[in-house]
Amino acid sequence: MENADVLHVAMFPWLATGHLIPFMHLSKCLAQKGHTVSFISTPRNMDRLPKIPPHLSPLINLIRLPLPHVDGLPAHAESSADVPFHKQQLLKRTFDLLYSQVAAFLEDSRPDWIVYDYASHWLPQLAAQLGVSRAFFCLFNAAFMSFLGPPEALINGGSRSTAEDFTMVPKWVPFHSNVVYRLHEIAKNVESLSENLSGTPDTVRFGTVVAESDVVAIRTSAEFEPDWFNLLVELYRIPVVPVGFLPPELRDEEGEKDGKWVYMKQWLDKQGVNSVVFVAFGTEVSLTQKEVNELALGLEQSQLPFFWVLRNQSEPTQTKFPIGFEDRVKGRGIVHDGWAPQAKILSHNSIGGFLTHCGWNSVIEALGFGRVLILLPFLNDQGINARLLHGKRLGVEVARNERDGSFTRDSIAESVRMAMVSDLGESLRGTTKEMKGLFGDKDTNYHLVDGFIRLLRENRLSHTYGKI
Known part of the structure; x- marks a missing residue:
């Protein structure tokens, strides 16, 4: 030059x-x-x-x-x-x-x-x-x-x-x-x-x-x-x-140095292809205790393996799960507190879907790996992104109360199963795989x-x- x-x-x-x-x-x-x-x-x-x-x-x-x-x-x-x-x-x-x-x-x-x-x-x-x-x-x-x-x-x-x-x-x-x-x-x-x-x-x-x-x-x-x-x-x-x-360039992701990715990969390697729903809401969303409860019970009710990154809570030491939840999902679900290498997790072949806040960065990463989306927006541009993605049949939007945004364990479980395993969601899974070339190439x-x-x-x- x-x-x-x-x-x-x-x-x-x-x-x-x-x-x-x-x-x-x-x-x-x-x-x-x-x-x-x-x-x-x-x-x-x-x-x-x-x-x-x-x-x-x-x-x-x-x-x-x-x-x-x-x-x-x-x-x-x-x-x-x-x-x-x-x-x-x-x-x-x-x-x-x-x-x-x-x-x-x-x-x-x-x-x-x-x-x-x-x-x-x-x-x-x-x-x-x-x-x-x-x-x-x-x-x-x-x-x-x-x-x-x-x-x-x-x-x-x-x-x-x-x-x-x-x-x-x-x-x-x-x-x-x-x-x-x-x-x-x-x-x-x-x-x-x-x-x-x-x-x-x-x-x-x-x-x-x-x-x-x-x-x-x-x-x-x-x-x-x-x-x-x-x-x-x-x-x-x-x-x-x-x-x-x-x-994303996967080599940019950190995690190996403190062993975090090692234990995550070991667990993911034991799961079936496209069987796990990954759950993460970015760096700015903070869930209420009620939202944590309904999300936890919804993931349990879905009966699917899940990897849930729970971070940035306003009072993390006071976040509690429903009684018996951790025992009931032991082995089937992981709740990870703190930062996680999101792109690396999404790239793993055991991940089938992504329960997401619909931040544009996260959407890009998920579609780049062909993962179907479960849409749960909270802030900023996320609601507009959710409507756009739902209209393009790239994900299932979780049903919520129109005025206060509340959701139930049933709506979480139904949306996750629709996206991940239901026959009705087959076309969604096919459409998201087609997006892999556009977003990830x-x-x-x-x-x-x-x-x-x-x-x-x-x-x-x-x-x-x-x-x-």
């Missing part, structure tokens, strides 16, 4: 594990093509990242910026996983205080591009003043972003102000759709927005980063959701480039990444820098 074609790209993700990992994955893709990356985050988040392969480490520079403290947050909170859901907007207020440090870095290093997340609403204008090209790397799918709407509607507040407004198809969606929120899914989000603890609502953050970017890169493919992708292009009126799904996905890198190279700004 000629030096004139070599880029310096700065990456600045939001402070969440599910955002840090894909940003690092894209950074590795850039480095593999010979480009230099400055990966910007906080010290504790850097420590959580997978190790960079030795042949790429000279091209990926980790820029550690200390996170200022804001009253109301734990002293060492640097990630959404470190705080309960109701404090995440306060974490965004802290994140915004990184402005001066990021400005100093950009002025000193002068990258060709800055690639940022939705929370960095102040960064596009800063980069423009410095003559740095701007890309919003969107880690949500096109259906969710289209549901949110055009940037001007997001910035100005639009016509949706109540939770009920989000349970209806938006007026800008021109085709038939069932992709809407359930009332219980959106109520927490609307309540959080009304409190405005971050100082800037998420809707404004999303709208601003779209409106003030040169390009939007999105973690999806037009082949998977063509109607939604085409609508997004119309709504944004700037280049929207799919970068594919960035399927690295050549197909990296071809899309190459298109994005080509766009960066061909469209970087001439460096006529301004002053802040």
Whole structure:
């Protein structure tokens, strides 16, 4: 590669594990093509990242910026996983205080591009003043972003102000759709927005980063959701480039060093092919005691083997299982407390289905291995993802109370058996296996990444820098 074609790209993700990992994955893709990356985050988040392969480490520079403290947050909170859901907007207020440090870095290093997340609403204008090209790397799918709407509607507040407004198809969606929120899914989000603890609502953050970017890169493919992708292009009126799904690299998963994966694999190896349901709800969902009870009894009632990762409980020491549950499922079910190598577990041939919160990262991992989904959304984009996936016949949605989101052991057991073993679920299992090539094939996905890198190279700004 000629030096004139070599880029310096700065990456600045939001402070969440599910955002840090894909940003690092894209950074590795850039480095593999010979480009230099400055990966910007906080010290504790850097420590959580997978190790960079030795042949790429000279091209990926980790820029550690200390996170200022804001009253109301734990002293060492640097990630959404470190705080309960109701404090995440306060974490965004802290994140915004990184402005001066990021400005100093950009002025000193002068990258060709800055690639940022939705929370960095102040960064596009800063980069423009410095003559740095701007890309919003969107880690949500096109259906969710289209549901949110055009940037001007997001910035100005639009016509949706109540939770009920989000349970209806938006007026800008021109085709038939069932992709809407359930009332219980959106109520927490609307309540959080009304409190405005971050100082800037998420809707404004999303709208601003779209409106003030040169390009939007999105973690999806037009082949998977063509109607939604085409609508997004119309709504944004700037280049929207799919970068594919960035399927996980299993060597990035940790676990061997402390023996966790060893015992997990030993148990999984004893199970039949496609017989186990894997249960996990990401780094931000915290179950209530009642939800733990119903989920436990539902898994028991399903009579299927299960591997349940139970983590991030608000009061983990007080989480209790129904009387006798652990004895009754001994040998058939595992409840693992704490972190687990999710991609490695999903890749094991004993896993047949995934009971999931429908976070986009988790969905991508599961479909990349052809696992049928049991859909149990809680927060953020998860409800929209669940409707999209259910409509594409990639999973079974757990029946719940529309207003409070409660579910029963019966609904858990019925959904798990439908997805995993029922004759009625056979077509679902076949459809998800067909998705393995689209979501999991690295050549197909990296071809899309190459298109994005080509766009960066061909469209970087001439460096006529301004002053802040």
